[in-house]
Amino acid sequence: MMAINRSWWLIAATVAIVAAPLVLPGLGGDFKGSDDQGTDAILASRPGYQPWFQPLWKPPSDEVESLLFALQAALGAGFLGYMIGRRHSSQRGDVARR
Amino acid sequence: MHIMEGYLPAAHAAGWFAVSAPFVVAGAIRLKRIVTERPQAKMTLAAAGAFTFVLSALKMPSVTGSCSHPTGTGLGAVVFGPAVMAVLGTIVLLFQALLLAHGGLTTLGANVFSMAIVGPWVSWAVWRVAGKLGASIAVAVFLGAALGDLSTYATTSVQLALAYPDPASGFLGAVLKFGGIYAITQIPLSIAEGLLTVVVMNALSGRAGKADEIRVLSGEVK
Numbered sequence: 001m002m003a004i005n006r007s008w009w010l011i012a013a014t015v016a017i018v019a020a021p022l023v024l025p026g027l028g029g030d031f032k033g034s035d036d037q038g039t040d041a042i043l044a045s046r047p048g049y050q051p052w053f054q055p056l057w058k059p060p061s062d063e064v065e066s067l068l069f070a071l072q073a074a075l076g077a078g079f080l081g082y083m084i085g086r087r088h089s090s091q092r093g094d095v096a097r098r
Numbered sequence: 099m100h101i102m103e104g105y106l107p108a109a110h111a112a113g114w115f116a117v118s119a120p121f122v123v124a125g126a127i128r129l130k131r132i133v134t135e136r137p138q139a140k141m142t143l144a145a146a147g148a149f150t151f152v153l154s155a156l157k158m159p160s161v162t163g164s165c166s167h168p169t170g171t172g173l174g175a176v177v178f179g180p181a182v183m184a185v186l187g188t189i190v191l192l193f194q195a196l197l198l199a200h201g202g203l204t205t206l207g208a209n210v211f212s213m214a215i216v217g218p219w220v221s222w223a224v225w226r227v228a229g230k231l232g233a234s235i236a237v238a239v240f241l242g243a244a245l246g247d248l249s250t251y252a253t254t255s256v257q258l259a260l261a262y263p264d265p266a267s268g269f270l271g272a273v274l275k276f277g278g279i280y281a282i283t284q285i286p287l288s289i290a291e292g293l294l295t296v297v298v299m300n301a302l303s304g305r306a307g308k309a310d311e312i313r314v315l316s317g318e319v320k
Contacts, residue, residue, distance in 0.1 A: 006236075007297045007306070009298055011294075017286050017290045018158045020157030021163065027166060030163065031163060032249075033157060034164050034280055035102065036165055040264055042105055050104075051104025052104045052108065054103060054104060055199035059198065065198060073196075075148070075151060076148040076150075077148075080149060080302070083141060091304050
């Protein structure tokens with residue numbers, strides 16, 4: 001029981017950490033991806049740099065890209081949810097068999 | 099922490115491939131042995147991979163006004179040891195390079211080194227040391243996952259600084275510059291990753307706070 005309570009507190013803290021930059025006054029920005037900022041910093045220090053290799057395939061639009069990112073998260077979260085449910089029901093099953 | 103396709107000089111790209119390859123091979127051997135010795139660990143291994151899959155897809159806002167994503171490699175590193183995460187992390191990075199144009203094939207060696215090798219090894223080492231110093235399982239896992247996440251981004255900063263030293267301030271100046279972009283942004287996110295790792299580990303094991311929690315997950319005890 002204690003552990004379940006603790007999980008909820010930890011989830012609440014996680015949400016607070018992620019939401020804080022969006023809602024707290026004084027924080028904020030354009031929330032660009034750090035990976036893109038890294039690329040920008042390279043280009044700033046080496047003007048005219050041309051990447052010597054291009055991705056084999058690019059999502060044709062931001063919508064398709066967000067679809068694929070959502071799919072990645074959904075597949076992972078779906079499997080995790082299945083595993084958590086399985087583990088809990090099998091533990092209950094063990095108790096019943098003994 | 100993704101270095102984008104084509105943004106590492108060819109010599110650096112090849113060098114990071116050479117450094118990472120042995121870890122991935124060793125991880126594959128270790129993975130095979132774990133699955134043969136304890137087939138019941140297969141599902142938890144897949145769950146550790148799934149956790150990395152989810153977390154590395156979540157781009158979260160940070161106090162620096164930019165967005166970044168956690169890595170999720172700490173969970174598997176703590177439960178199965180850091181070696182196997184080299185394989186699971188490589189799979190995730192390949193997925194993102196091929197389907198999302200995020201990261202890249204030429205930069206795969208460097209990205210594998212930061213996310214799938216340094217991160218998991220730091221997570222595992224911190225978890226071990228924290229446990230030896232008397233931290234509870236939850237605290238040790240939190241510290242391991244959070245610092246592993248942070249170390250991945252610190253590694254990316256060093257990798258980019260090696261490839262692109264600052265014309266004026268040199269390598270160290272470049273480490274600070276890229277560190278400002280990657281590592282500072284990552285501090286709150288790595289704390290979030292540490293907390294989430296504890297929650298998911300507890301939920302997966304159903305044995306929060308019990309001494310055998312990790313060994314139940316790894317399939318060493320039933």
